[in-house]
Amino acid sequence: MSFVTVRMSKEEVKRKSPTEDLDNNFNVYAGSGRGYLRGVKFGPDLPVTKTYPKGMVDKLHPVVCLAWVDETEKEVLVGISNHVVKIYDIKLKAYTQIISLDVEETKPMVSLFQYKENFLCGFESGRVSLWNFLSSTSVLNIKTGNHLAKVKQCETDSKYFATGGEKNNLKVWDIENSTEPIFAAKHLPNDELELEVPIWVQDMTFMPQSTEILYACSRYGEIMMYDIRADTKKRPVTYMKYYDHACISISNTMLNSQVLVGSAKGQVSLIDFRNPGKGQCARAYKGFVGSIRSIVSIPTSPYFLSSGLDSHLYLHDIKQRQPIKKLWLKDRINCLLMTKDFSLTDPLDAEHAKSEVLVDHAIIKCRENVSPKKLKMSKT
Numbered sequence: 001m002s003f004v005t006v007r008m009s010k011e012e013v014k015r016k017s018p019t020e021d022l023d024n025n026f027n028v029y030a031g032s033g034r035g036y037l038r039g040v041k042f043g044p045d046l047p048v049t050k051t052y053p054k055g056m057v058d059k060l061h062p063v064v065c066l067a068w069v070d071e072t073e074k075e076v077l078v079g080i081s082n083h084v085v086k087i088y089d090i091k092l093k094a095y096t097q098i099i100s101l102d103v104e105e106t107k108p109m110v111s112l113f114q115y116k117e118n119f120l121c122g123f124e125s126g127r128v129s130l131w132n133f134l135s136s137t138s139v140l141n142i143k144t145g146n147h148l149a150k151v152k153q154c155e156t157d158s159k160y161f162a163t164g165g166e167k168n169n170l171k172v173w174d175i176e177n178s179t180e181p182i183f184a185a186k187h188l189p190n191d192e193l194e195l196e197v198p199i200w201v202q203d204m205t206f207m208p209q210s211t212e213i214l215y216a217c218s219r220y221g222e223i224m225m226y227d228i229r230a231d232t233k234k235r236p237v238t239y240m241k242y243y244d245h246a247c248i249s250i251s252n253t254m255l256n257s258q259v260l261v262g263s264a265k266g267q268v269s270l271i272d273f274r275n276p277g278k279g280q281c282a283r284a285y286k287g288f289v290g291s292i293r294s295i296v297s298i299p300t301s302p303y304f305l306s307s308g309l310d311s312h313l314y315l316h317d318i319k320q321r322q323p324i325k326k327l328w329l330k331d332r333i334n335c336l337l338m339t340k341d342f343s344l345t346d347p348l349d350a351e352h353a354k355s356e357v358l359v360d361h362a363i364i365k366c367r368e369n370v371s372p373k374k375l376k377m378s379k380t
Contacts (some may be wrong), residue, residue, distance in 0.1 A: 024092075026050075027342045028305060029076055030313060031063025031335040037078055037088060038329055042315055043345055047327045052093065058082070059280075065112045066337040073339055077119075079112030085119060099133055112246060113150035115158055122151030128163060130175065142178055144171060154206045162202025170216050170226060186234040203250045205259065208299040215273075217247035217257045223261055225273050239296075240279040242271065251295040251304065253318060258282060260304055260318075262292025270318065272289060283318055287323040287371055296336040304344065307333035311366055 021094040035057040041048040061082040069075035069087065075096075078086040084107060087097040101121065102110075111122035111319035118139065119131045126148045130140035139155040145168030152161040159175045161184075172183040188197040200219035212228040221243030224236035254261060257274040266288040273279045290309035297304035297318075307313045309332045315325040324344075 027339045028335040030333045031066050033062040033332040034059045035318045066335045081108035121339040150203050152204050162204045183228045205252045217250045219246040249295045262295045262296050264291045292335045
């Protein structure tokens with residue numbers, strides 16, 4: 001593993017980190033298919049976007065994953081398909097580190113997360129590595145299967161992560177005890193012709209505030225809910241064949257029993273799993289063209305973002321079918337990242353409105369304290 005640290009002079013830091021700058025208020029970050037990192041500001045007015053440093057971009061290798069370095073959300077991990085990890089500082093608006101993972105891998109990287117002082121990297125070959133970027137060594141290597149489509153870290157407890165891919169069923173791992181997966185899903189029962197049901201797990205997500213309930217979608221249009229605690233012979237507690245084409249992305253929502261699923265034909269649906277053993281479509285959203293490469297939402301917000309091959313970024317309210325806002329980002333977007341305080345209300349405008357309300361209340365209170373007699377004399 002080799003490090004390239006970007007050093008800046010005090011003048012550059014001072015110039016690049018103003019206290020009141022729009023760049024510090026971006027609430028969405030997007031990774032493009034040409035290696036760019038784009039910042040987007042959604043607010044009450046038109047969306048604002050900016051492309052970050054263009055001089056350090058390899059257009060032949062796309063950004064495949066974005067993640068926060070820690071809960072403070074001051075730095076962004078940018079994973080490139082050619083095993084390069086970039087750390088972007090939001091305040092400085094610059095890449096502070098560019099790390100090339102010296103791995104014996106010919107397959108591209110598909111996922112990247114931070115775990116303590118390590119990078120949790122997933123590769124298409126089925127290998128998951130835990131790289132310590134201080135000692136430049138791999139402290140853990142896991143062979144999850146022959147193909148890996150996605151690695152998803154649990155937000156509730158970062159030591160748990162899930163994996164899946166082609167002919168590689170869903171597995172849940174514990175980084176601190178990784179000799180065997182703590183959960184390995186079994187194949188579905190054979191179909192009516194006694195043929196084996198093919199497996200291709202494309203994406204998965206953990207239920208908010210849970211390490212034991214997961215949702216997964218497959219390239220064969222299947223959506224599944226797993227409960228590690230349930231006695232179902234490690235098969236899905238709820239299974240539904242929803243699409244006749246591939247499911248590409250899945251995301252949890254502010255409601256624990258509902259997930260968002262995007263397909264290869266540009267369809268996004270809200271799937272409800274409240275009925276035990278049965279899933280159903282609660283809402284189908286409109287406005288998309290082309291495959292949905294990424295869907296992202298946060299449990300504290302009713303909004304969700306999606307993007308795909310049509311190079312547009314869509315913002316939806318989970319209760320409305322039509323998009324609230326739509327933004328063209330010039331090239332296709334592979335991954336998205338939202339801030340935990342995402343809102344369409346500008347904090348400065350909210351503070352200003354709050355101060356105006358307080359002033360109005362103060363004026364009303366002063367008028368109430370004035371006696372009618374004094375008020376009549378002042379008028380005369």
